[in-house]
Amino acid sequence: xxxxxxxxxxxxxxxxxxxxxxxxxxxxxxxxxxxxxxxxxxxxxxxxxxxxxxxxxxxxxxxxxxxxxxxxxxxxxxxxxxxxxxxxxxxxxxxxxxxxxxxxxxxxxxxxxxxxxxxxxxxxxxxxxxxxxxxxxxxxxxxxxxxxxxxxxxxxxxxxxxxxxxxxxxxxxxxxxxxxxxxxxxxxxxxxxxxxxxxxxxxxxxxxxxxxxxxxxxxxxxxxxxxxxxxxxxxxxxxxxxxxxxxxxxxxxxxxxxxxxxxxxxxxxxxxxx
Amino acid sequence: xxxxxxxxxxxxxxxxxxxxxxxxxxxxxxxxxxxxxxxxxxxxxxxxxxxxxxxxxxxxxxxxxxxxxxxxxxxxxxxxxxxxxxxxxxxxxxxxxxxxxxxxxxxxxxxxxxxxxxxxxxxxxxxxxxxxxxxxxxxxxxxxxxxxxxxxxxxxxxxxxxxxxxxxxxxxxxxxxxxxxxxxxxxxxxxxxxxxxxxxxxxxxxxxxxxxxxxxxxxxxxxxxxxxxxxxxxxxxxxxxxxxxxxxxxxxxxxxxxxxxxxxxxxxxxxxxxxxxxxxxxxxxxxxxxxxxxxxxxxx
Amino acid sequence: xxxxxxxxxxxxxxxxxxxxxxxxxxxxxxxxxxxxxxxxxxxxxxxxxxxxxxxxxxxxxxxxxxxxxxxxxxxxxxxxxxxxxxxxxxxxxxxxxxxxxxxxxxxxxxxxxxxxxxxxxxxxxxxxxxxxxxxxxxxxxxxxxxxxxxxxxxxxxxxxxxxxxxxxxxxxxxxxxxxxxxxxxxxxxxxxxxxxxxxxxxxxxxxxxxxxxx
Numbered sequence: 001x002x003x004x005x006x007x008x009x010x011x012x013x014x015x016x017x018x019x020x021x022x023x024x025x026x027x028x029x030x031x032x033x034x035x036x037x038x039x040x041x042x043x044x045x046x047x048x049x050x051x052x053x054x055x056x057x058x059x060x061x062x063x064x065x066x067x068x069x070x071x072x073x074x075x076x077x078x079x080x081x082x083x084x085x086x087x088x089x090x091x092x093x094x095x096x097x098x099x100x101x102x103x104x105x106x107x108x109x110x111x112x113x114x115x116x117x118x119x120x121x122x123x124x125x126x127x128x129x130x131x132x133x134x135x136x137x138x139x140x141x142x143x144x145x146x147x148x149x150x151x152x153x154x155x156x157x158x159x160x161x162x163x164x165x166x167x168x169x170x171x172x173x174x175x176x177x178x179x180x181x182x183x184x185x186x187x188x189x190x191x192x193x194x195x196x197x198x199x200x201x202x203x204x205x206x207x208x209x210x211x212x213x214x215x216x217x218x219x220x221x222x223x224x225x226x227x228x229x230x231x232x233x234x235x236x237x238x239x240x241x242x243x244x245x246x247x248x249x250x251x252x253x254x255x256x257x258x259x260x261x262x263x264x265x266x267x268x269x270x271x272x273x274x
Numbered sequence: 275x276x277x278x279x280x281x282x283x284x285x286x287x288x289x290x291x292x293x294x295x296x297x298x299x300x301x302x303x304x305x306x307x308x309x310x311x312x313x314x315x316x317x318x319x320x321x322x323x324x325x326x327x328x329x330x331x332x333x334x335x336x337x338x339x340x341x342x343x344x345x346x347x348x349x350x351x352x353x354x355x356x357x358x359x360x361x362x363x364x365x366x367x368x369x370x371x372x373x374x375x376x377x378x379x380x381x382x383x384x385x386x387x388x389x390x391x392x393x394x395x396x397x398x399x400x401x402x403x404x405x406x407x408x409x410x411x412x413x414x415x416x417x418x419x420x421x422x423x424x425x426x427x428x429x430x431x432x433x434x435x436x437x438x439x440x441x442x443x444x445x446x447x448x449x450x451x452x453x454x455x456x457x458x459x460x461x462x463x464x465x466x467x468x469x470x471x472x473x474x475x476x477x478x479x480x481x482x483x484x485x486x487x488x489x490x491x492x493x494x495x496x497x498x499x500x501x502x503x504x505x506x507x508x509x510x511x512x513x514x515x516x517x518x519x520x521x522x523x524x525x526x527x528x529x530x531x532x533x534x535x536x537x538x539x540x541x542x543x544x545x546x547x548x549x550x551x552x553x554x555x556x557x558x559x560x561x562x563x564x565x566x567x568x569x570x571x572x573x574x
Numbered sequence: 575x576x577x578x579x580x581x582x583x584x585x586x587x588x589x590x591x592x593x594x595x596x597x598x599x600x601x602x603x604x605x606x607x608x609x610x611x612x613x614x615x616x617x618x619x620x621x622x623x624x625x626x627x628x629x630x631x632x633x634x635x636x637x638x639x640x641x642x643x644x645x646x647x648x649x650x651x652x653x654x655x656x657x658x659x660x661x662x663x664x665x666x667x668x669x670x671x672x673x674x675x676x677x678x679x680x681x682x683x684x685x686x687x688x689x690x691x692x693x694x695x696x697x698x699x700x701x702x703x704x705x706x707x708x709x710x711x712x713x714x715x716x717x718x719x720x721x722x723x724x725x726x727x728x729x730x731x732x733x734x735x736x737x738x739x740x741x742x743x744x745x746x747x748x749x750x751x752x753x754x755x756x757x758x759x760x761x762x763x764x765x766x767x768x769x770x771x772x773x774x775x776x777x778x779x780x781x782x783x784x785x786x787x788x
Binding site for chain 1: 615617618620630631633634635636637638639640642643646647650651652689692693699702703707721724727728729731732734735742745746749755756759762763766767769770771774
Binding site for chain 2: 058059062123124127130132134135212215216217222224225226227228229231232233234
């Protein structure tokens with residue numbers, strides 16, 4: 001349902017009222033913000049010396065180094081999680097029970113365990129049994145393990161969303177099941193799930209902030225080291241939050257662009273077929 | 275599709291390779307060069323063939339388990355990338371003794387993973403406020419103690435009624451997550467509600483925002499805090515005595531003897547005192563204390 | 575195993591805190607999400623923009639960053655609250671963005687005729703939303719909301735990083751004393767899995783009960 005069915009375009013009187021309310025609301029918001037800023041300044045948090053370090057390049061170089069580590073951890077765990085997720089999704093759709101059940105079991109169980117708890121297991125439990133991964137993998141492995149379940153569900157939904165006829169047609173022209181999946185179903189499903197994959201990847205990027213716990217020098221942990229160096233806790237975390245916001249907003253925008261392009265592409269193809 | 279998969283595979287491989295080379299360890303540059311210029315270097319005869327020392331010397335780098343966010347002890351300076359402080363400089367001095375140059379790689383380790391890092395050989399030594407206890411000594415070998423410190427209590431200026439650890443009973447007390455402060459408070463003030471945060475600035479902020487009435491932490495760190503921030507004060511003398519040891523692989527007696535001999539030499543040469551002056555001595559007034567007797571603690 | 579049994583009181587206390595976090599922030603997130611969804615389908619452009627900005631902001635910031643900022647930053651602007659309350663509010667605000675997104679897709683899935691019919695019989699915008707659209711939208715999103723509930727339950731574990739002794743923090747503390755990570759973390763993991771399983775069971779029942787046969 002498009003929301004426009006719920007109301008008419010506002011008329012002149014409604015428009016005037018909206019304008020008045022907007023102005024009043026903005027004023028109230030500005031007043032509140034000013035109050036907050038005044039309090040903030042009263043605590044000395046806006047002092048020049050508290051922000052000056054963030055006008056210098058070495059601080060930014062350090063934080064951007066952290067961002068690079070964040071990106072690296074996110075890309076590697078996303079790649080691993082997607083590969084494993086694809087295997088799980090195909091497993092769940094398999095005709096063989098002994099393949100289907102373990103795959104389904106994995107997805108259902110892992111989905112319900114906090115990533116932080118998995119991090120703790122890799123961090124504290126595994127080393128006692130002789131498996132002590134390098135720092136980078138201590139973050140990447142639990143993230144990949146837990147995100148694989150999410151990617152598996154995305155892929156499965158994508159494959160199931162392809163019309164039955166597509167697969168049947170593939171089988172009818174004599175392709176094997178594997179060929180049908182690879183040549184006919186998967187390429188179509190891949191386009192359809194692209195936006196979900198990007199938004200799940202944004203989630204994964206956010207999850208790398210668990211590096212905070214592992215002491216892997218990603219963005220949030222770099223912020224922690226920086227704050228313990230210069231004691232500027234709030235300023236540092238505000239800057240870190242800003243960096244996350246900018247990066248993730250750009251990625252989300254990419255997801256929307258992909259979504260829009262796909263919506264455009266589908267009807268065109270249908271037309272061509274007809 | 276095939277091309278896409280291939281491209282993805284290549285990208286993944288490339289990145290994985292990057293992931294390995296850019297291991298999140300921090301190379302210790304040598305700003306403390308002046309300090310370590312005259313630091314003792316082991317005689318070639320002391321580097322016994324087949325020993326841990328020889329392995330390190332051949333590698334040309336000492337791998338130290340430590341922290342990046344412990345001011346005065348082992349804190350990374352973001353402007354230079356160098357790790358500074360007492361523990362960091364002691365690590366460099368040991369590297370110089372073995373290799374002839376203060377080449378150190380710090381592997382960031384958490385207090386829960388140190389035993390494992392030593393056991394499987396990821397790090398050669400641990401310099402990380404590692405308190406020697408007989409229980410720990412069953413899993414790792416300790417050289418030293420190389421430093422003794424203690425816990426103390428800081429409050430916001432004007433707070434009354436807290437003069438000794440027992441006064442914390444029934445109150446909200448701030449302590450660093452995974453630090454020895456937690457068991458110490460539980461022992462002396464069993465009814466205290468312990469609130470933990472990960473880093474010292476967070477704990478300071480929490481103290482100033484009244485999330486707890488007192489902050490229990492290593493004396494050195496609190497002295498530094500009280501100097502930077504006049505709104506807090508320290509109310510007791512240290513009420514614990516924590517001997518810090520150099521963590522080594524369990525059972526490596528040869529290396530332990532070697533490290534103890536090095537420690538003795540740095541103390542005799544006055545280097546230990548200089549390193550102290552250069553780090554902890556910048557906030558604590560007076561001369562360097564007498565270093566603790568090597569091997570004086572059960573477990574060392 | 576004895577490590578687990580000796581420390582049952584602490585772990586139980588942690589579980590209680592986790593349950594409090596889950597229940598309170600879920601309630602908060604649900605209310606907020608309905609409000610934000612109403613904003614996002616409202617006739618006023620500014621309000622729609624506000625709703626979108628809300629969702630965009632909170633979906634693109636890590637919860638951990640928000641928690642740290644709120645715990646240490648809010649007192650600086652004069653809002654001093656208990657740690658647990660702060661964490662509940664932050665998790666609710668954060669999770670509401672996801673719930674609102676799910677709800678919106680639910681609203682979009684309600685047939686257009688429903689809204690038109692509601693208008694035709696003279697219901698106002700808020701009446702048609704309340705009596706016609708949302709009840710149907712809620713039914714279609716029971717499953718996604720269930721999944722988001724599980725995500726919320728998992729996310730409450732991050733409160734452990736800002737000084738709240740929930741189940742995860744309690745498990746970590748017990749492990750520090752006992753150094754027996756396997757029974758302790760497996761035990762804590764089972765507790766989380768149990769919470770999630772309950773949520774799955776409830777959403778399953780709800781879905782069957784609420785399903786509209788068309």
